[in-house]
Amino acid sequence: MRAALVHTCGAPPVAGERAVPVPGEGELLLRVTAASITPLDRLCASGTSYFGAPATPYVPGVQGVGVRDDGTAVWFPTSAGMRPGDGSLAEYAAVRAADTVELPDGVDHRLIAALGLSAVAAQLALTWRGELQPGERVLVLGAGGVVGQAAVQLALLAGAGSVIAAARSSAGQQRAARAGAAVVVPLEQGDDVAGLASRLRSAAGGPVDLVLDPLFGIPAAAALRTLRPGGRLVNLGSAAGETAPLESAPLRAGSLRILGYTNNELTPAARSAALTLIATHAAAGHLTVDHTTVRLTDITTAWHRTDHRVVVIP
Template identity: 65%
Template structure:
């Protein structure tokens, strides 16, 4: 529901932000549903776990009007988030943006692109020339991962997705080969097609889990790594002991919640720099904040703007 509320006043140790862009993310939907491991949120509350805006008042270190990206704990802990004209934020959850950064694109990328970058680099340990397989390439994480894999030095990038549109977009964004996930695929049949397209894989970025992850695991070469950061295709996937042991594979989990504020800020600025250089973009749709109720259930990445 969209409703009028008084502008929030920053308390001790908080800063005020005039919001210019707020994405609707899967985490927002999950938190609002009450089905996340954070439990049922305290209501009423304003959702929005991240956003972009400008400081509305000067701080000891920054002038009013300074552009910032910010994180909130809306839906995870009591308090309001980014889907409003104004927000109050803890200073440690701010990242000052470079001049000229596109606020709506930064909002669309946000923590999804941060996760993609960290899965490739800090967790996945991508080395120059390696082959990367990106599952769920139609989503924001997948779109970002296939572009950032190239930026990080991958020699060969293969994308897997369900729709022709997503696969065509993946090719435009730099994938060398694409594989469509078909209805009725089992791990064996999908693994064969993935192997034909990718050859032996060094690193799998997996935001989907389920059958695609089980198939991708079978494509990994000796010492290969699979990094899981989501469950869009299922909560579990089979890990055959013989495959795991015979190739000394690594199955790794990732969550942005493990990042310190400094790590998150550094990764976010890295992502923004690549976007400003023209190396990174994602498909998203703008929607007026007043239409948030309708936009809430639309597919794809929606960014609310004033």
């Protein structure tokens, strides 16, 4: 079969040939229809992740969409790059049957591949971890990214009263606006905590109840100052920095909560339920995310594209 192959950690994969995998006990063979390139794929293939350097050559791809022998479309995860074994960026994948999630008829496989675990993180960081209540005001940082775009839409679908977004690039700001943000605040290179906090408060027109934060760093410290007493900030990434200049006084004075979120904590049942909800929203036309589709033969040039979520069609 055709497959993307990482031969050397730190180098992009190349298109090549790989034996069709043989399913083990409890596994099934899927014909892959779409698989996204995610930040986790790049991290694992770099050889610098906390999982350690993977044995090479291997097929990357920690998630994808495929079709069973009976024609049923499913979303599936893999542990490629984290444990020995191949992933989704190939024509076929052998996966644990219990981990697959059946998809609605007619849903766009490329869109589900683009949303995938990023949308799961957005959904559960908002609702399970962030305890979003109907009518609450939400601030989404990094709203031009895949998690951010999904979070804006999913917050509104969950009953948020309004969503304020913040994004760095002009394209990201436009994506956040298209996703449904009431106001989009530009994040600028020279931002300081006080200045950005002032701009966020002004744009929001009052305190917010919940912040979804895939950035950390200065944006998180600024967003913390926009929260109402008892408000929550849920962090699920560090794209703007591994540390943030948080101050004690606002935390104590507002009895604020800072919460961490990771998909790694999810049970298979919780992940499946979130994926089913996401696929239902997507099939109904209520949830989308900007993405670019490429052929497997273009994997090397597409590997480091970060301006869009890249979906590979094997």
